[in-house]
Amino acid sequence: MNDSPDVTERLLAVAADLFAREGFDAVSVRDITSRAKANLGAVTYHFGSKEALFHAVIERVGAGFADRFASLAAQPGTPLERIAAIVTMVLTERDLPAPTMILRELATDRPLPAPLVRLMRRNLETMAGLIREGQHDGSISKGEPGLLAMSVMAQPFLLRVGSRIPLDVAGVDRADPKTQQRLVKHVVGIIHRSLSTHPQGRS
Amino acid sequence: MNDSPDVTERLLAVAADLFAREGFDAVSVRDITSRAKANLGAVTYHFGSKEALFHAVIERVGAGFADRFASLAAQPGTPLERIAAIVTMVLTERDLPAPTMILRELATDRPLPAPLVRLMRRNLETMAGLIREGQHDGSISKGEPGLLAMSVMAQPFLLRVGSRIPLDVAGVDRADPKTQQRLVKHVVGIIHRSLSTHPQGRS
DNA sequence: GACATATTCATACATACGTATGAATGATTC
DNA sequence: GAATCATTCATACGTATGTATGAATATGTC
Numbered sequence: 001m002n003d004s005p006d007v008t009e010r011l012l013a014v015a016a017d018l019f020a021r022e023g024f025d026a027v028s029v030r031d032i033t034s035r036a037k038a039n040l041g042a043v044t045y046h047f048g049s050k051e052a053l054f055h056a057v058i059e060r061v062g063a064g065f066a067d068r069f070a071s072l073a074a075q076p077g078t079p080l081e082r083i084a085a086i087v088t089m090v091l092t093e094r095d096l097p098a099p100t101m102i103l104r105e106l107a108t109d110r111p112l113p114a115p116l117v118r119l120m121r122r123n124l125e126t127m128a129g130l131i132r133e134g135q136h137d138g139s140i141s142k143g144e145p146g147l148l149a150m151s152v153m154a155q156p157f158l159l160r161v162g163s164r165i166p167l168d169v170a171g172v173d174r175a176d177p178k179t180q181q182r183l184v185k186h187v188v189g190i191i192h193r194s195l196s197t198h199p200q201g202r203s
Numbered sequence: 204m205n206d207s208p209d210v211t212e213r214l215l216a217v218a219a220d221l222f223a224r225e226g227f228d229a230v231s232v233r234d235i236t237s238r239a240k241a242n243l244g245a246v247t248y249h250f251g252s253k254e255a256l257f258h259a260v261i262e263r264v265g266a267g268f269a270d271r272f273a274s275l276a277a278q279p280g281t282p283l284e285r286i287a288a289i290v291t292m293v294l295t296e297r298d299l300p301a302p303t304m305i306l307r308e309l310a311t312d313r314p315l316p317a318p319l320v321r322l323m324r325r326n327l328e329t330m331a332g333l334i335r336e337g338q339h340d341g342s343i344s345k346g347e348p349g350l351l352a353m354s355v356m357a358q359p360f361l362l363r364v365g366s367r368i369p370l371d372v373a374g375v376d377r378a379d380p381k382t383q384q385r386l387v388k389h390v391v392g393i394i395h396r397s398l399s400t401h402p403q404g405r406s
Numbered sequence: 407g408a409c410a411t412a413t414t415c416a417t418a419c420a421t422a423c424g425t426a427t428g429a430a431t432g433a434t435t436c
Numbered sequence: 437g438a439a440t441c442a443t444t445c446a447t448a449c450g451t452a453t454g455t456a457t458g459a460a461t462a463t464g465t466c
Contacts (some may be wrong), residue, residue, distance in 0.1 A: 021311070021312040022311065022312065022313065023226075023228070023310075023311060025226070025228035025229055026228055026311075026313070100310045100311075101310075103306055103307075103309070103310040103364075104306075104307055104310035104311065106306070106364040106365065106367055106368070107226075107303045107304075107306040107307035107310065107364050108224070108225065108226060108229075108303075108307070109224040109225065110225065110229070112367065112368070117368060120368050121368070124368075141396075143389065143392070144385075144389065147362075147385075147386070147389045148389075148393075150361065150362055150365050151358060151362070151389070151390070151393045153361070154357040154358055154360070154361035154362065154365075155354060155357055157357070157361060158353065158356070158357035158360060158361055159350075159353055159354070159357065161306075161309040161310050162309065162353050162357075164309055164315065165309070165315070165320060165323050165324070165327075182347075182350075183350070186346065186347065186350045186351075186354070187354070189346070190351075190354045190397050193344075193396050193397050194393050194396050194397055
């Protein structure tokens with residue numbers, strides 16, 4: 001009678017969607033349970049509390065994100081190519097709640113949820129590893145890999161949410177695939193200039 | 204008997220601090236009025252509603268930010284030098300609530316407060332202007348000024364909040380002034396590599 | 407089919423929220 | 437100094453929140 005997957009699964013899916021879009025505070029347990037066609041008590045019963053559900057969501061969403069991340073990092077190709085692939089993924093992938101959630105949590109003084117910290121460290125470590133690799137083979141210029149990793153990730157993270165600004169300035173319209181391509185080209189270009197020892201700048 | 208400035212002022216100051224640190228949802232009217240040593244009704248009376256107060260806060264915080272921004276942009280020096288000055292300011296300035304508030308609002312699907320959109324457009328337009336200037340005199344490489352402006356601002360915005368991540372990876376500890384300097388040097392370096400037609404990369 | 411366990415469900419509880427209200431006090435004007 | 441206005445104050449209202457409770461039902465086990 002309910003939607004196919006079991007309650008825990010439905011709650012996780014709905015909660016992931018809502019938390020990513022609205023933030024923890026703006027989403028009520030009633031929002032989640034009603035959309036998941038579950039009883040109000042279901043969150044308490046299956047997860048213990050709203051916050052525990054939130055952490056479970058981060059864990060799951062983060063796992064998906066980190067897997068995409070790591071799998072692209074393990075692909076064949078030069079370090080720079082793999083970095084570009086990751087950045088493109090983070091910038092363009094639909095239904096990628098992780099970056100938004102990370103940004104929102106970072107933009108608070110309240111303590112960061114532990115699973116979120118783990119997620120960020122893991123991904124930054126992956127990125128820093130690629131950068132170190134490139135530095136060893138001479139294709140990536142010197143600099144602290146950790147800081148460079150943050151600078152690299154800053155691009156797709158910010159341009160992703162930044163496309164919400166109605167900008168004559170940048171003329172960004174996320175829906176349009178042409179614009180999408182232009183964005184990717186721009187960001188990959190910036191990454192190249194930032195990292196490469198042989199920047200192919202055209203001016 | 205109250206703190207010196209008048210109620211409206213105290214409410215604005217306290218609200219700016221709290222909203223910046225915790226976010227709109229996490230701050231209650233009671234939090235604000237009690238800390239401002241004002242009556243519970245004061246927000247309604249002086250501003251009309253909590254949301255109106257929020258918008259007033261954005262307006263004020265944004266005005267301060269935009270002024271710092273514009274004043275640094277109008278300083279003497281090459282476009283790149285002025286861009287570096289702005290970026291350093293955004294990265295290091297204490298009590299600069301605007302970047303955090305902007306990031307948090309961007310990381311939501313809910314409509315952006317109008318004053319915040321105005322603020323972002325104004326600052327990005329200023330930055331894009333500097334970039335155009337540098338492109339005309341040949342010191343800054345080609346590319347859409349609007350997109351480049353976003354990429355430039357992404358650095359201090361993200362590294363600012365990013366310093367909350369306990370990172371062995373990056374070894375960032377905001378308190379330490381040595382680290383602060385290292386951060387500034389890094390970010391200015393990245394900006395140079397991203398924009399300059401004569402990158403002074405040391406490798 | 408009886409029992410035990412797991413899950414669902416409706417409802418209750420205590421608390422917190424934003425805002426409204428109306429009386430009390432303060433300041434200003436003539 | 438009476439009258440008018442602006443502000444402060446305590447309190448009330450309605451609603452929403454997260455969680456707890458205990459009965460009802462489903463599921464699994466022997």
